[in-house]
Amino acid sequence: MTTEWFRGLAAALAVVGVSIAISCAATTSNRIGDSLDTSQYPPDIRDAYKVFAVRCSRCHTLARPLNARINDPQQWVRYVQRMRLNPASGINAKDGEIILRFLLYYMHQRQKERGEQDTRVEESPDALQTTGDTPLPAARDEEDGSRPVSSSSSSSSSKGDGSEVGMPESQPSTTEATP
Amino acid sequence: MSRRLRGKRTTSLASLLLAVGCALAALLGVVWPRDARSQEHNFAGSLQANYMYVPTEKRGRDLSLDGMSTELSLKVAVDFTDNISANVKFCYSCHGVELGMAFVDVRMFDELNIRVGRFNPGFGDFSLRHDPANHRTSDKPLPYDMGRMLRLAEFNLGVLPSPYVDQGIEINGTHWFGDTVQLDYAVHAVGGLRAGPNDRDVDFTLMRSSYYIDNNSEPALGGRLSLTLNLSEDVLLTLGGSGMWGHLDPKRQNEYWIVGTDLYLRIASFDLHAEYLARRTEFDVGANPDETFRFGPGTDGKYSNFFIKDGFYVEGNLPVSARFELVARFDGLRRLGNVTLNSPLRSKNSMVLRYTAGFNIILEGSVRLKFSGEFYDFTDFKDEITVNAGVAAAF
Numbered sequence: 001m002t003t004e005w006f007r008g009l010a011a012a013l014a015v016v017g018v019s020i021a022i023s024c025a026a027t028t029s030n031r032i033g034d035s036l037d038t039s040q041y042p043p044d045i046r047d048a049y050k051v052f053a054v055r056c057s058r059c060h061t062l063a064r065p066l067n068a069r070i071n072d073p074q075q076w077v078r079y080v081q082r083m084r085l086n087p088a089s090g091i092n093a094k095d096g097e098i099i100l101r102f103l104l105y106y107m108h109q110r111q112k113e114r115g116e117q118d119t120r121v122e123e124s125p126d127a128l129q130t131t132g133d134t135p136l137p138a139a140r141d142e143e144d145g146s147r148p149v150s151s152s153s154s155s156s157s158s159k160g161d162g163s164e165v166g167m168p169e170s171q172p173s174t175t176e177a178t179p
Numbered sequence: 180m181s182r183r184l185r186g187k188r189t190t191s192l193a194s195l196l197l198a199v200g201c202a203l204a205a206l207l208g209v210v211w212p213r214d215a216r217s218q219e220h221n222f223a224g225s226l227q228a229n230y231m232y233v234p235t236e237k238r239g240r241d242l243s244l245d246g247m248s249t250e251l252s253l254k255v256a257v258d259f260t261d262n263i264s265a266n267v268k269f270c271y272s273c274h275g276v277e278l279g280m281a282f283v284d285v286r287m288f289d290e291l292n293i294r295v296g297r298f299n300p301g302f303g304d305f306s307l308r309h310d311p312a313n314h315r316t317s318d319k320p321l322p323y324d325m326g327r328m329l330r331l332a333e334f335n336l337g338v339l340p341s342p343y344v345d346q347g348i349e350i351n352g353t354h355w356f357g358d359t360v361q362l363d364y365a366v367h368a369v370g371g372l373r374a375g376p377n378d379r380d381v382d383f384t385l386m387r388s389s390y391y392i393d394n395n396s397e398p399a400l401g402g403r404l405s406l407t408l409n410l411s412e413d414v415l416l417t418l419g420g421s422g423m424w425g426h427l428d429p430k431r432q433n434e435y436w437i438v439g440t441d442l443y444l445r446i447a448s449f450d451l452h453a454e455y456l457a458r459r460t461e462f463d464v465g466a467n468p469d470e471t472f473r474f475g476p477g478t479d480g481k482y483s484n485f486f487i488k489d490g491f492y493v494e495g496n497l498p499v500s501a502r503f504e505l506v507a508r509f510d511g512l513r514r515l516g517n518v519t520l521n522s523p524l525r526s527k528n529s530m531v532l533r534y535t536a537g538f539n540i541i542l543e544g545s546v547r548l549k550f551s552g553e554f555y556d557f558t559d560f561k562d563e564i565t566v567n568a569g570v571a572a573a574f
Contacts, residue, residue, distance in 0.1 A: 034502075035501045054413060054445065055415075057448075058415070059313065060310075060573070061547070063545030063573060066545075067545050067574070068223075074219070075258075078261060082264075085292060087307070087351065087405055088363055089353075089407075090361060090409055090445075093355070
């Protein structure tokens with residue numbers, strides 16, 4: 001019996017040790033576990049992320065929206081509206097717009113990340129060095145993120161190409177960004 | 180071939196067909212050219228694989244569904260317009276493949292939404308996060324337990340096993356008073372809980388695996404009202420109350436009602452959930468109650484034709500870092516009322532209290548490793564311990 005308990009204890013300690021090691025592991029992405037490192041984001045997007053983090057984790061983990069493969073701004077408009085209407089969501093109309101602003105900015109960032117990854121794979125090693133080191137155009141990001149967005153039906157019920165919801169004109173279309 | 184064997188084969192065939200249909204639908208969603216889809220589709224799902232070990236028993240299976248269990252859900256949502264959508268969800272768990280939801284959602288305006296089909300009627304706080312990828316513990320709180328608690332057969336599960344899925348109609352809505360106060364309501368008419376003519380409790384197997392239809396041609400009615408206060412940017416408080424009423428049996432002679440109250444408090448990233456549920460369930464005492472029940476009649480010489488089952492839980496979740504979070508829960512379940520002579524419960528007031536402590540490791544993406552230990556304090560049985568280790572993912 002004593003031996004069994006010692007074995008159990010050793011197994012439990014091993015599990016805890018591995019877990020702690022995993023929890024301390026570094027990550028190559030700005031998505032860490034269930035949250036997002038927004039230190040490189042514009043200040044207003046950082047503030048929007050805080051609202052998103054507090055409100056959206058009430059019913060589900062943040063990983064759900066952060067890992068959602070949504071490339072159409074219109075879909076985010078509908079999703080945020082739907083979530084806002086969930087009982088006890090705590091998301092008022094103002095928060096809904098703030099959350100949507102963050103999600104659209106985040107979606108745009110992910111599309112750019114994927115586009116860069118694709119470029120890296122396709123290009124030669126020489127070109128890879130050049131494109132890989134090129135920083136993201138921060139000024140344009142700030143402009144993109146700070147544009148007002150609207151979740152009202154009047155602004156969200158048409159083409160669904162992102163132009164009505166504050167997406168940048170120079171942004172590649174969703175089909176181009178999606179591998 | 181016996182009727183029972185035929186029934187089993189039919190159920191197996193139905194499950195197989197459901198599984199094949201689900202797989203085909205998922206495959207179709209993946210391979211169908213994007214341009215050919217006329218509406219917006221969104222696929223989502225979750226998976227939890229959990230191992231439960233009962234170190235205080237040689238054979239944990241005698242008390243519960245120990246060992247490895249897998250819960251899977253696959254959901255597709257289709258937006259026809261900005262206001263009309265359809266949701267279909269298949270679940271796989273201990274009792275095979277089930278239809279978790281299949282409903283059309285019509286959102287007229289904030290204060291008026293209509294859901295028609297098979298869905299989770301609004302009841303309590305836990306139903307909002309019943310998916311294993313959304314709640315932080317490996318199992319559900321005792322009032323909502325659907326088969327992972329110890330002594331599940333003796334207690335016949337929780338007060339309202341979650342997810343409670345039924346078909347019917349629900350009207351719900353939300354209204355904001357300024358930016359601070361949110362009032363939600365929901366009323367529903369659904370098939371309701373079911374039992375056979377001579378059952379002395381709800382038969383939860385009739386809620387699944389058989390036909391997804393009502394057994395007594397009378398809808399059960401229910402509703403929910405909740406008030407949410409955005410006290411500050413980081414502090415949110417929700418108070419809610421829910422109720423449900425209906426008849427269990429085909430002849431509509433035995434009624435049940437369930438009431439519940441809940442509290443949710445959010446302070447920064449710390450979550451506190453608390454709920455209390457109570458169910459009053461009537462049953463037929465039969466022609467010879469003296470030979471049926473363990474305890475005699477009341478002071479009026481009559482046998483009670485009902486029992487009360489109630490339960491509560493208080494749960495706190497605290498993220499310590501981006502990858503590590505702590506979970507603590509205290510919950511309980513009680514059955515008040517007479518028991519039959521062959522019941523394993525030995526008193527008119529049988530209770531279990533459970534103490535849960537655990538931690539979760541959040542890996543890349545939405546993968547969560549869940550570890551917890553539970554101490555069960557039974558009034559009618561010896562105390563037990565369980566250890567849970569699992570992985571949950573949302574995709």
